[in-house]
Amino acid sequence: MSVLPLVFTSGWASGINAYAVVLLLGVFGATGISDEVPASLQRTDVLVVAGVLFLCEAVADKIPYVDSLWDSVHTVIRPVAGAVVAALLAGQSGSLPELAAGAVGGSTALMSHLVKAGTRMAVNTSPEPFSNIAVSTAEDLGVAGIITFAIFHPLAAAIIAATLLVLGIVILAFLASRIRRFLRRRAQRREEKRLAGTGSHWPPG
Template sequence: MSVLPLVFTSGWASGINAYAVVLLLGVFGATGLTDEVPASLQRTDVLIVAAVLFLCEAVADKIPYVDTVWDTAHTVIRPVAGGVVGALLAGQSGSLSDITAGVVGGSTALASHFVKAGTRMAVNTSPEPFSNIVLSTAEDLGVAGIVTFAVFHPTAAAIIAAVLLATGLAVLVFLWSRIRRFLRRRAQRREEKRLADGGRIPGRAGPPPW
């Protein structure tokens, strides 16, 4: 059986929460629920690191503006994780080349990451923090549910992931005006902070000499 649907789904999920994907797949493999997970993802040290980082993301992802900083820092990490997980899954099954699986997993993770990060920028334009908590919790539950479903029904899960990705991209286009407003507001805060500092040169006390 082709592992491509599982690679696609894990790539989509990695773009949202790569640590949860590694943790879930590792646990499923270690407990014998599936034979598709390579031994490298089942290692105890990998599971511990993934669990710690997942907890860090679970907290950071629910705090307004901190979530955007976290997403920015993971612009490279999530696609790389999606590509690596995809390549490992392909190597385990032997039904798909590692390079193809890496490209599929990485590109899908990059697309879903942009959806997640862009949507979060739009949500951060609202003054209350509850929408961040609700959205983050929904993402965590969605990733857990889809990845679990993909282990037992990979094709159906891949279809669901594809629909969610397409819907997310459409929503991202619709919310683009709010995202631009968020970026302008952040740039304005930086400018206000620079003016409040009086244009001081780092390491020099007092106003500039001109």
């Protein structure tokens, strides 16, 4: 069977939490649950690093505004991780060219990352922090669930991932006004900090 469904699903999940994807796939491979996982993802050092970074993301992703900063930093990291994981999966399977797999995984990760980042901007317009915690927890559970499901039912998982991606894009369109509000607030805070810094350099009157 082609590894393409697993490549697509891992790409979608990597755009949300790349470290969880690497950690879960590595554990599934190391424990013998799946033979689709390449040895490079099963290495102890890879699992340890992925685990530590996953814990860091689990904390940062639940703090208002810190989550959006974290997303900004990962605009490159998540798509690259999605592409690398996809290429490794294709290399292990041999049923799909690695370059094609990398393109699918990377582009899918980029799209799901943009949906996640945009949604978080909209959530951050709410003054209370509980919505961030709820959304982040749902994302973590969703990634864990769909990667686990993809190991046993790759095609069905890919269909679910594609559906979630389309729904995310639709929801993002409805949240456009909130995202613009978030960006205006962020620009305003930066301008206030800049003016405060400029004012502190004026000589006393």
